[in-house]
Amino acid sequence: MRSRSASARFGPATWALVALAFLVPVAYAVYPTASVLSRSLVADGAWTLRHYRAFLETPNARAALFNSLWLSLASVALAGGIGTALAFLFGRLHFPLRAPLSALVVFPYALPPLLGTLSLYYLLGPSGIVPRLLGAPVALSGFGAVLAVHAYTLYPLFYLFVSAALRSLDRTQLDAAAALGASPARVFREVTLPHLRPALLGASLLVFMASMASFSAPLFFAGDRNVLSLAIYHARSYHDLGLCYAETAALAAVSLGLLVALQALGVASPGARASGKAGAPLERRRLLGAGGALAAAGSAVLVLALLTPHLLIFLLAFARNGSWTDEVLPPVYTLENLTTLFRDPATLQPLGNSLAMAATAAVGNALYGLGAGWLLARRLRRGRAALTLLVLLPWALPGTVIGVALVTAFGRTHPLALGGVLVGSWAILPLAYFLRNLPLTVQPVEGALARLDPAIEEAARSLGAPAPRAFRLVTLPLVLPGLLAGALLAFVTGLGEFVASVLLYTGRSTWPVSVAIYSELRSFRFGTAFAYGALVLLLIGGLLPLAGRLSRR
Amino acid sequence: MNLLLSSLRVSYDGRPVLRGLDLEVASGEFFCLLGPSGCGKTTALRVTAGFLRPDEGRVLFGGRDVTGEPPHRRDVGMVFQNYALFPHLDAHENVAFGLRMRGLPRRERAARADEALARVGLEGLGRRRVHELSGGEQQRVALARAIVVRPGLLLLDEPLSNLDARLRLELRGELLRLQRDLGVPAVYVTHDQEDAIFLSDRLAVMRDGALLQVGTPEEVCRRPADPFVADFVGRTAALQGAVTETAPGRIRATLPGGDVVEATWVGPAPPAGAPVTLLLRPEGIRAFAQR
Numbered sequence: 001m002r003s004r005s006a007s008a009r010f011g012p013a014t015w016a017l018v019a020l021a022f023l024v025p026v027a028y029a030v031y032p033t034a035s036v037l038s039r040s041l042v043a044d045g046a047w048t049l050r051h052y053r054a055f056l057e058t059p060n061a062r063a064a065l066f067n068s069l070w071l072s073l074a075s076v077a078l079a080g081g082i083g084t085a086l087a088f089l090f091g092r093l094h095f096p097l098r099a100p101l102s103a104l105v106v107f108p109y110a111l112p113p114l115l116g117t118l119s120l121y122y123l124l125g126p127s128g129i130v131p132r133l134l135g136a137p138v139a140l141s142g143f144g145a146v147l148a149v150h151a152y153t154l155y156p157l158f159y160l161f162v163s164a165a166l167r168s169l170d171r172t173q174l175d176a177a178a179a180l181g182a183s184p185a186r187v188f189r190e191v192t193l194p195h196l197r198p199a200l201l202g203a204s205l206l207v208f209m210a211s212m213a214s215f216s217a218p219l220f221f222a223g224d225r226n227v228l229s230l231a232i233y234h235a236r237s238y239h240d241l242g243l244c245y246a247e248t249a250a251l252a253a254v255s256l257g258l259l260v261a262l263q264a265l266g267v268a269s270p271g272a273r274a275s276g277k278a279g280a281p282l283e284r285r286r287l288l289g290a291g292g293a294l295a296a297a298g299s300a301v302l303v304l305a306l307l308t309p310h311l312l313i314f315l316l317a318f319a320r321n322g323s324w325t326d327e328v329l330p331p332v333y334t335l336e337n338l339t340t341l342f343r344d345p346a347t348l349q350p351l352g353n354s355l356a357m358a359a360t361a362a363v364g365n366a367l368y369g370l371g372a373g374w375l376l377a378r379r380l381r382r383g384r385a386a387l388t389l390l391v392l393l394p395w396a397l398p399g400t401v402i403g404v405a406l407v408t409a410f411g412r413t414h415p416l417a418l419g420g421v422l423v424g425s426w427a428i429l430p431l432a433y434f435l436r437n438l439p440l441t442v443q444p445v446e447g448a449l450a451r452l453d454p455a456i457e458e459a460a461r462s463l464g465a466p467a468p469r470a471f472r473l474v475t476l477p478l479v480l481p482g483l484l485a486g487a488l489l490a491f492v493t494g495l496g497e498f499v500a501s502v503l504l505y506t507g508r509s510t511w512p513v514s515v516a517i518y519s520e521l522r523s524f525r526f527g528t529a530f531a532y533g534a535l536v537l538l539l540i541g542g543l544l545p546l547a548g549r550l551s552r553r
Numbered sequence: 554m555n556l557l558l559s560s561l562r563v564s565y566d567g568r569p570v571l572r573g574l575d576l577e578v579a580s581g582e583f584f585c586l587l588g589p590s591g592c593g594k595t596t597a598l599r600v601t602a603g604f605l606r607p608d609e610g611r612v613l614f615g616g617r618d619v620t621g622e623p624p625h626r627r628d629v630g631m632v633f634q635n636y637a638l639f640p641h642l643d644a645h646e647n648v649a650f651g652l653r654m655r656g657l658p659r660r661e662r663a664a665r666a667d668e669a670l671a672r673v674g675l676e677g678l679g680r681r682r683v684h685e686l687s688g689g690e691q692q693r694v695a696l697a698r699a700i701v702v703r704p705g706l707l708l709l710d711e712p713l714s715n716l717d718a719r720l721r722l723e724l725r726g727e728l729l730r731l732q733r734d735l736g737v738p739a740v741y742v743t744h745d746q747e748d749a750i751f752l753s754d755r756l757a758v759m760r761d762g763a764l765l766q767v768g769t770p771e772e773v774c775r776r777p778a779d780p781f782v783a784d785f786v787g788r789t790a791a792l793q794g795a796v797t798e799t800a801p802g803r804i805r806a807t808l809p810g811g812d813v814v815e816a817t818w819v820g821p822a823p824p825a826g827a828p829v830t831l832l833l834r835p836e837g838i839r840a841f842a843q844r
Binding site: 453455456458459460461462463464465466467469470473474477478 | 602603604623624625627628629630631633634635637638639640641650651654655698702708
């Protein structure tokens, strides 16, 4: 009551900040998406449902929608099974090497979708290393492969959510149920499972959203069998714009529906930390002797297998372009890929582009997060829910939708582009990265401020610090770790972004590294492609632990 | 310096919280605002500190109208209910913060912060982080931080409510001694009648944004203005007596019937023979079986 009531009256600076906080997502996410929607309903200057009819009557497009839906459901089931099992393995049992191994389990999530897909393609794809070693039947292709990629890259969401829920499970509740006569199976069904339900539901929605939005995996594995995100890309490439708009609107609608469901459930999204406040924490069951050794060995093998794609990226970065034909592993290794990369400015440029564009976006995210997070935690009352939704919206929209929407709205001169044309300019990719990462900085700032007693700022002010100085000396240092962690995460995500990039990039001079990787692969220079990939992965590997340490402060 | 609150009106969302509050706190006086939660006492304190602008009315410090002044120009020392210590600074840096804001040179800052920490009994704990201090120690740091700037007015928002009973009694006495030493007027907000009766030179009982009664603890206990005050202040007996003996912090007094009682005394001891009023709360009485 106190902090909010005092804020009923805004000064002009606060009003300006409120206007800006709302304007950014409205202008660059809502408005572009709405213009896609309105164009999907217009043909020859009149309102029509023609494009939607075409969408539903074209067998290929209809199949794409259907495929996307069932693939996403299956991905939830598969990723859920793996992630939950691993959470129980590492959360409920104690065995040698448990702690270091459990830290490695979430690594697949750190892999950008493009790199993860590529690595699995060369590992398990039709002409991948494992099928060449063991024979063709084990090769992954088609929807099965897409499903495998989704399960591999998305199970960490289930692992993280269920692990947090297990940590917050109060042992005394289980004891009470047992004392009341429930068998272990019954305790699991009636106490443990209900406790895990919100975590399972939240992770399911997130995995479903990510699978619907997935682009790289179907692009490399699904061949001519279509999913919605690819159908949009193809419709745009073939200039079937009406169909493209209708498909984009459909994909946006599904994603927004899921976002609303997530919000209604109160499941926290990307930047929020799962809180594990435990009454009496559950003890892990100790496995000693042979059992412990078996569990340790088993999970070591498992974790090693989970890390193979990461290792393969580094291996292939040293493989000579054009040398790998039908051998199991590339026969010739060289430093050439990396040395060329650093010697030839034209080859290095995509990496520089990506660093600059991701950094620009991350700085934007930091500033926006500070302003919007502060407004959400301290100033807004009536507009709070609306701004929260606006911040989550561009994050929930698939990269394909954001890409198509930006192209549609800003392909011509526009006042929101300050009278210029955004599409084709250098700014369009940083803008897309910035939009997709909005919650990553807003949520930590909002969370840190919400945990911070407003009296702390008041104390500073009554001790003689004017409000801006009190903010700088007291509030800012306390929200800075979370803000920096979020900005680092945004930077890392921008570095690996592929979907929106491939739809929005224009000239060779502004290529991001993900598009360069794709283009190198299509020119059969997989060594160069993976050299890029290895550098991106090194950067991510260096920065993510830093972000993690900051956010735990 | 004295404090004058004149016809203060504040409302939240159209709901009045202060309904024309008038209050004067004299120079050097310890004044308690006593009332149940939601009565507006904290709001009155926040208006005084400058965190809240009143819809109507004025705040005067020593005759100077500060109603429109922001908190940082009001020169008040405030102690918050949850202490509001800066978690990223150590105890010494917390105490020195206000001196830094006043632009004092580093050396003087350090010396005065050390002195303030010593004054609240925390010598040598300056380098401790806030979370390394106990609740009582945090409370003392908060107090040192408020007094080190030598404020013109001390504001205390239920500063003892998060402490256990023993510590509470101990700090209550220290707080009063400190205020007397500094000679600064203090406004103390509480819902605890014992705190108010023990600490106040005068106190006001508040309800629904208005004062029901203002007076010395004795007056309020003896002649409650209405049933609410009587009920809220509780069953406190006020006994007349005469001082017979004094010791540091204690006096012994003789009641009219000849019974001798011992009581806590704060401030310079009265001469023997002086008339005193003894306030007696039922929970303060212990009975023992005779052997």
